[in-house]
Amino acid sequence: MSEAEYRKWILDTIDSLRSRKARPDLERICRMVRRRHGSEPDRTCAELEKLIQEQTVLKVNYKGSISYRNAAKVQRRSRKKDDVTTTARRSAVEEASHSDLSNGDSAFGPVDQDEEDLEADTSMAMDTDSNADEEGADESRDGQDGPSPGRPEADTSVRCAPVRATSAPCSPSGTRPGPGCGPVSGLDSASVQKAGERPSSLPPPSPRALTHNDWAYHSAVCPTERQHPGMQRDKAATKPAVHSAATSPCALKNNDYAAGLQEETRNVSDGRPQALSLPSDNCTLKNKLDITSFPAEEVSLLNGVKDDEVSVKKESMSQNLMQWTVSDVASYFSAAGFPEQAVAFRTQEIDGKSLLLMQRSDVLTGLSIRLGPALKIYERHVKVLQRTHFLEYDDV
DNA sequence: CTCTGCGCACGTG
DNA sequence: CACGTGCGCAGAG
Numbered sequence: 001m002s003e004a005e006y007r008k009w010i011l012d013t014i015d016s017l018r019s020r021k022a023r024p025d026l027e028r029i030c031r032m033v034r035r036r037h038g039s040e041p042d043r044t045c046a047e048l049e050k051l052i053q054e055q056t057v058l059k060v061n062y063k064g065s066i067s068y069r070n071a072a073k074v075q076r077r078s079r080k081k082d083d084v085t086t087t088a089r090r091s092a093v094e095e096a097s098h099s100d101l102s103n104g105d106s107a108f109g110p111v112d113q114d115e116e117d118l119e120a121d122t123s124m125a126m127d128t129d130s131n132a133d134e135e136g137a138d139e140s141r142d143g144q145d146g147p148s149p150g151r152p153e154a155d156t157s158v159r160c161a162p163v164r165a166t167s168a169p170c171s172p173s174g175t176r177p178g179p180g181c182g183p184v185s186g187l188d189s190a191s192v193q194k195a196g197e198r199p200s201s202l203p204p205p206s207p208r209a210l211t212h213n214d215w216a217y218h219s220a221v222c223p224t225e226r227q228h229p230g231m232q233r234d235k236a237a238t239k240p241a242v243h244s245a246a247t248s249p250c251a252l253k254n255n256d257y258a259a260g261l262q263e264e265t266r267n268v269s270d271g272r273p274q275a276l277s278l279p280s281d282n283c284t285l286k287n288k289l290d291i292t293s294f295p296a297e298e299v300s301l302l303n304g305v306k307d308d309e310v311s312v313k314k315e316s317m318s319q320n321l322m323q324w325t326v327s328d329v330a331s332y333f334s335a336a337g338f339p340e341q342a343v344a345f346r347t348q349e350i351d352g353k354s355l356l357l358m359q360r361s362d363v364l365t366g367l368s369i370r371l372g373p374a375l376k377i378y379e380r381h382v383k384v385l386q387r388t389h390f391l392e393y394d395d396v
Numbered sequence: 397c398t399c400t401g402c403g404c405a406c407g408t409g
Numbered sequence: 410c411a412c413g414t415g416c417g418c419a420g421a422g
Contacts, residue, residue, distance in 0.1 A: 020400060023415055035399085062414070063406085 006047045024068045321389045324352025341369045
């Protein structure tokens with residue numbers, strides 16, 4: 001079966017578990033996929049990771065355990081009916097597009113699975129809010145960020161991560177204790193998250209615009225990526241800092257929802273800590289993260305589907321375009337559904353200013369990316385971002 | 397045994 | 410209040 005088919009299996013499985021009122025956790029998903037289709041749990045884990053990266057599937061921490069949600073079906077509680085429409089529409093797209101990370105469910109929480117595992121992963125800083133303490137810890141480790149820090153290709157890591165996570169850990173198959181999968185997921189999520197960055201793509205109106213949502217992210221994010229030299233280190237430090245504020249609140253309240261998302265998001269950032277080190281980055285990222293706050297629809301659309309929505313987001317984003325760092329740009333494209341191409345932007349060190357200067361030919365030939373994605377990126381994103389940015393600023 | 401269905405309690409808006 | 414979630418149980422195979 002193709003990857004698309006496999007995705008469908010996973011989504012169907014999640015839906016099935018949900019309808020049965022059983023928690024769609026890694027173990028159940030792997031088991032059901034194996035039973036129904038005979039595929040290996042490892043493969044399922046791998047594919048699941050990909051789906052999480054794309055946000056077709058949302059990994060959330062609900063009531064203390066990890067659950068997976070079919071993003072296409074997640075809707076904000078608030079408006080049911082309307083959403084439904086949206087949802088429906090989205091579902092159609094679901095596989096392909098994946099999209100939003102609507103946060104709808106209250107369920108989202110921090111997916112921190114076990115701190116241990118996570119930590120082990122190193123790659124990410126999973127713990128989110130729940131563990132304020134951990135944050136401290138994270139930070140420490142953050143510094144090192146051992147795993148992928150050095151690499152230029154954070155993006156890459158995205159893909160890799162899932163894979164690796166998959167391979168190793170997941171072996172939920174009944175016998176194994178769960179550690180493999182469960183914990184793994186933590187890390188996965190992180191990696192995944194990276195991919196997840198998309199949220200960030202949304203609009204970062206202003207760096208710290210979203211307080212609430214942001215906070216969540218921050219907390220999550222901050223630990224890892226954000227950790228700058230100055231901040232963190234100790235919890236003490238942390239608290240005082242922005243995160244601190246954010247953190248606690250977030251953690252406390254939203255554990256569920258936001259947190260989950262956040263984690264992902266933050267994980268994303270984890271990918272490239274270095275970049276983040278800059279303050280601005282942090283801010284920016286956070287903003288992006290804010291996405292969570294955005295309506296699912298938009299986000300989903302974001303993937304490239306609707307220009308309108310996209311443009312909308314862009315507008316907001318454009319404001320900060322000049323402030324975007326290389327990581328921000330890469331995150332944006334990754335979130336927009338072009339993770340591979342995002343790597344190219346990173347490799348070429350395209351930051352917000354560079355992005356504004358890019359011409360069609362630069363995108364089509366200067367990044368060494370395939371023509372198809374390049375055209376879409378230029379027409380739907382680069383051009384729109386530039387236009388929006390200049391319109392706004394010119395006016396002013 | 398595993399898989400399924402679902403009552404119910406819980407948390408959220 | 411409505412609604413999503415998932416535990417824990419009972420029943421089916």
